[in-house]
Amino acid sequence: MKLRDIRDKTAIAGVGNTPFGALYKKRDPRRNAYTLGLEAFENALEDSGLRKEDIDGVIMSRIPSYSKMCVMAGIKNPRLTNVLEAEGRMSGIALQYAAMAVYTGMANVVACIYGNDGWSAGATYGSEPQMIDSYNSPFGMTSPGASLALMWQRHMHEYGTTAEDLGVLAISQRKFASMNLNAVMRTPLTMDQYMKSRYICYPLRIYDYCLINDGGVCLIVTSAERAKDCKKRPVYIMATGQAANHTPYYHAPDYGWNAMKLVADQVYTMAGVGPGEIDCAQIYDNFLPTVMLSLEGYGFCPKGESGRWIRGGRIELGGELPVNTSGGHCSESYMQGWALHAEAVRQLRGECGDRQVKDCEIVQYICSSPICSSHILRR
Amino acid sequence: MTQYTKPLPTPDDFDKPYWTALKKHELRMQKCVDCGEIWFPPTPVCPACLSHNHEWIKLSGKGKIWSWVFFHQLYFPSFSDEIPYNVVAVKLDEGPLMTSNMVECKNEDIRCDMRVEVFFDDVTDLVTLPKFRPDGSAKPGS
Ligand SMILES: [Zn+2]
Numbered sequence: 001m002k003l004r005d006i007r008d009k010t011a012i013a014g015v016g017n018t019p020f021g022a023l024y025k026k027r028d029p030r031r032n033a034y035t036l037g038l039e040a041f042e043n044a045l046e047d048s049g050l051r052k053e054d055i056d057g058v059i060m061s062r063i064p065s066y067s068k069m070c071v072m073a074g075i076k077n078p079r080l081t082n083v084l085e086a087e088g089r090m091s092g093i094a095l096q097y098a099a100m101a102v103y104t105g106m107a108n109v110v111a112c113i114y115g116n117d118g119w120s121a122g123a124t125y126g127s128e129p130q131m132i133d134s135y136n137s138p139f140g141m142t143s144p145g146a147s148l149a150l151m152w153q154r155h156m157h158e159y160g161t162t163a164e165d166l167g168v169l170a171i172s173q174r175k176f177a178s179m180n181l182n183a184v185m186r187t188p189l190t191m192d193q194y195m196k197s198r199y200i201c202y203p204l205r206i207y208d209y210c211l212i213n214d215g216g217v218c219l220i221v222t223s224a225e226r227a228k229d230c231k232k233r234p235v236y237i238m239a240t241g242q243a244a245n246h247t248p249y250y251h252a253p254d255y256g257w258n259a260m261k262l263v264a265d266q267v268y269t270m271a272g273v274g275p276g277e278i279d280c281a282q283i284y285d286n287f288l289p290t291v292m293l294s295l296e297g298y299g300f301c302p303k304g305e306s307g308r309w310i311r312g313g314r315i316e317l318g319g320e321l322p323v324n325t326s327g328g329h330c331s332e333s334y335m336q337g338w339a340l341h342a343e344a345v346r347q348l349r350g351e352c353g354d355r356q357v358k359d360c361e362i363v364q365y366i367c368s369s370p371i372c373s374s375h376i377l378r379r
Numbered sequence: 380m381t382q383y384t385k386p387l388p389t390p391d392d393f394d395k396p397y398w399t400a401l402k403k404h405e406l407r408m409q410k411c412v413d414c415g416e417i418w419f420p421p422t423p424v425c426p427a428c429l430s431h432n433h434e435w436i437k438l439s440g441k442g443k444i445w446s447w448v449f450f451h452q453l454y455f456p457s458f459s460d461e462i463p464y465n466v467v468a469v470k471l472d473e474g475p476l477m478t479s480n481m482v483e484c485k486n487e488d489i490r491c492d493m494r495v496e497v498f499f500d501d502v503t504d505l506v507t508l509p510k511f512r513p514d515g516s517a518k519p520g521s
Contacts, residue, residue, distance in 0.1 A: 124454070126452075126454045127454045132386050134389055134390070134394065134420075135388070135420045135477070136478045137386035138385060138386050138387060138388055138502075139466055139478050139479055139508070140385070140450055140455055140461075140464055140466060141478045142454045142455070143454065146448055146450065146466065149448040150445075150446040150447070150448055150466075150468050151446065153446045153447060153448060153491065154445060154446040154491060157491035157492070158491075198451065199449070199452075199463070200451060200452040201448050201449070201451065201452060202448055202449035202450075202451060202463065203448070204448075248419070248420055248476070249468075249476065249478070251446075251468065253445060253470070253476065
């Protein structure tokens with residue numbers, strides 16, 4: 001069956017989140033995925049101008065029980081209910097599923113809800129007993145960060161990229177975060193500080209790793225028609241797509257590019273635009289090499305060229321392609337792609353204050369992980 | 380002898396032959412009788428053609444380092460004395476990629492694409508782990 005033309009048929013009508021920087025100041029054991037998700041849901045509802053009774057679909061992630069969440073939010077009989085794994089790759093998938101549900105009429109207004117209490121709960125992302133396996137743990141191998149370290153080491157070997165290249169990206173994202181009152185890490189970073197920072201898994205340093213912090217995000221998706229009657233201007237979903245990269249390890253010798261190519265072909269065709277027409281990009285940065293591999297995988301620059309390409313202000317405010325304008329996961333907040341979606345919406349609405357990209361009309365979201373996903377959104 | 384405290388494999392029904400072979404200092408992996416696919420980690424059927432007919436063939440134990448890292452962050456307390464320790468991803472000559480450690484080689488001498496050979500590390504009475512060392516470093520008679 002041919003892929004249907006869903007371009008501009010659905011829209012994001014509301015976004016909401018919790019504070020990030022303020023919550024990072026102090027751990028609080030009473031905070032959990034439900035309370036954080038609920039607060040984000042209330043804020044998204046308020047932002048959209050919709051009523052709770054309008055919600056007839058819910059898709060959540062990192063929230064253990066959909067039933068408990070819906071009871072707390074008073075969503076009694078939604079026509080669509082699902083909970084996705086607590087993985088960052090699921091944020092883009094949640095939006096894709098919501099758009100499909102709205103497009104087919106299986107639901108009219110879908111709330112996508114995410115809550116993350118990793119900071120208060122003491123998440124370590126690598127030391128958990130359930131991560132022990134026979135083929136990696138006996139050698140001390142663990143955590144997706146180490147897999148990205150393996151891929152970046154290989155990339156440097158094959159293409160001559162460098163540690164400083166990641167530094168350029170880290171500094172740029174931190175600069176954006178300094179213009180974001182809600183960001184967790186707002187103090188500007190210098191190359192000297194970056195290069196002297198400690199290694200987590202060589203060749204990656206602490207600044208190449210995402211933060212661990214608490215927060216919640218909610219996105220409300222409805223039809224383009226209905227979104228026009230909501231409080232804020234609609235953000236239309238021009239295109240969305242995913243392609244998985246199911247391999248035995250988190251690292252893959254092809255850098256995930258085969259899957260990225262499938263997604264890129266789908267979203268650029270569906271949207272009718274190419275990389276050159278994207279005004280700003282929100283690119284999943286669980287670890288900074290993921291951004292570099294994505295820039296190359298989606299054709300913003302040739303393979304192996306990302307290190308040179310991002311220099312000279314190209315990815316900063318006023319540059320050709322501002323990247324991760326909120327500060328991303330490494331400086332704003334590790335909301336596993338969810339806050340990057342919120343930032344995309346706010347950039348398109350012109351709500352980003354000091355860090356607002358001028359004349360921002362088209363934004364691309366990209367997440368490159370064992371399931372690659374992307375959307376192209378417009379105002 | 381001090382007790383071995385690092386994580387150990389937990390063999391299951393279908394990967395037991397892999398661990399049993401290592402104990403005998405052989406690196407064996409599954410090869411599909413029908414289509415010739417060699418794959419790792421072990422799974423019940425051939426992932427290429429879903430055939431149930433496979434044999435555990437003995438591999439050359441040779442390959443090259445696809446990539447490598449050093450762990451500075453401590454995730455497993457049992458590795459605390461070795462930080463920073465190396466982890467390598469070895470591309471075997473027969474195709475599969477496997478995670479391991481380099482031994483008989485200084486961390487700073489590890490390189491991408493360097494030729495390596497398997498080294499059977501009897502870490503406990505019951506478990507042998509496949510580690511790697513620079514190719515050709517086996518001493519005569521060992
Ligand atoms: Zn086969």
